[in-house]
Amino acid sequence: MNGYVVLRVIGEGSFGRALLVRQESSNQMFAMKEIRLPKSLSGTQSSRKEAVLLAKMKHPNIVAFQESFEAEGHLYIVMEYCDGGDLMQKIKHQKGKLFPEDTILNWFTQMCLAVNHIHKKRVLHRDIKSKNIFLTQNGKVKLGDFGSARLLSNPMAFACTYVGTPYYVPPEIWENMPYNNKSDIWSLGCILYELCTLKHPFQANSWKSLILKICQGSLRPLPPQYSCELQHLIKQMFKRNPSHRPSATTLLSRGSLARLVRKCLPPEIITEYGEQVLEETKNSKPSTPRKKGKNFRKLTFCSISFQSVV
Numbered sequence: 001m002n003g004y005v006v007l008r009v010i011g012e013g014s015f016g017r018a019l020l021v022r023q024e025s026s027n028q029m030f031a032m033k034e035i036r037l038p039k040s041l042s043g044t045q046s047s048r049k050e051a052v053l054l055a056k057m058k059h060p061n062i063v064a065f066q067e068s069f070e071a072e073g074h075l076y077i078v079m080e081y082c083d084g085g086d087l088m089q090k091i092k093h094q095k096g097k098l099f100p101e102d103t104i105l106n107w108f109t110q111m112c113l114a115v116n117h118i119h120k121k122r123v124l125h126r127d128i129k130s131k132n133i134f135l136t137q138n139g140k141v142k143l144g145d146f147g148s149a150r151l152l153s154n155p156m157a158f159a160c161t162y163v164g165t166p167y168y169v170p171p172e173i174w175e176n177m178p179y180n181n182k183s184d185i186w187s188l189g190c191i192l193y194e195l196c197t198l199k200h201p202f203q204a205n206s207w208k209s210l211i212l213k214i215c216q217g218s219l220r221p222l223p224p225q226y227s228c229e230l231q232h233l234i235k236q237m238f239k240r241n242p243s244h245r246p247s248a249t250t251l252l253s254r255g256s257l258a259r260l261v262r263k264c265l266p267p268e269i270i271t272e273y274g275e276q277v278l279e280e281t282k283n284s285k286p287s288t289p290r291k292k293g294k295n296f297r298k299l300t301f302c303s304i305s306f307q308s309v310v
């Protein structure tokens with residue numbers, strides 16, 4: 001098909017399938033998303049947006065676009081194949097064994113770099129979740145699945161419709177407020193919490209109680225082995241008022257993340273926008289030293305209290 005040989009199915013969803021393919025000309029492996037095109041013109045145009053937006057992104061922490069084409073009522077998006085599976089699978093495979101903090105911070109920094117990149121291009125992802133974060137065997141983390149993403153027409157615009165996964169949906173959406181870049185930050189906070197606890201931050205048996213928990217921000221503190229810095233990051237990202245949440249650039253310009261940015265960014269990317277992040281890093285106040293919550297007293301001192309923001 002268009003010079004690709006299908007090797008196997010790597011994912012299935014409501015859109016269609018994700019396939020592992022080999023390009024005949026180069027023998028290189030790619031992932032190919034096969035999307036059934038709806039009959040209506042507006043539906044078809046909406047499906048094409050995923051390919052258009054993904055093609056705009058060029059960043060080491062975003063799944064690289066190769067090409068797209070249409071055949072027999074389907075849209076095919078060919079992209080870089082991430083051979084380490086998705087982050088949701090990775091979390092499940094841990095079987096309760098917590099990740100080391102260094103690993104969490106490294107992955108999280110890479111996710112922030114990806115989100116920073118898309119927000120700079122005025123794109124909202126709107127479906128940030130562990131299942132849409134892909135991994136490679138060599139430790140790279142890549143944001144994928146731009147099926148719900150939208151381009152904002154101007155920097156102050158808000159996207160009004162939302163089609164995300166309930167666990168990751170921020171309070172403003174449940175309250176019928178517009179989706180904005182800080183809504184992606186909330187979802188990113190959900191992934192950070194998941195990486196630290198291997199559980200969703202907000203879980204419930206019914207929609208009603210899930211929405212209530214999200215809107216109240218009632219959250220269990222992180223396990224004691226994690227630093228106050230991580231606790232603090234999560235607290236900031238789960239601010240109920242979106243404007244009080246840090247942007248991706250702010251997250252990257254502080255503490256451990258700022259230090260990791262230098263490691264994560266390859267030189268060619270630094271010229272693109274890294275300079276701004278690195279500039280903010282230089283200007284930011286020295287971060288508080290990392291403390292490990294070794295005993296209960298320290299833990300309660302830095303545990304998250306959301307009562308004040310409800």
Ligand code: ADP
Pocket residue numbers: 010011012013014015018031033063079080081082083085086131132134144145146147
């Ligand atoms: P959906 O719209 O159904 O969520 P995704 O683009 O997220 O579609 O793809 C579904 C699944 O297929 C992903 O969760 C992942 O496991 C796998 N997948 C998709 N793209 C890739 C890729 N580039 N590399 C590796 N796995 C992928």
Ligand code: MG
Pocket residue numbers: 131132145
């Ligand atoms: Mg997906």
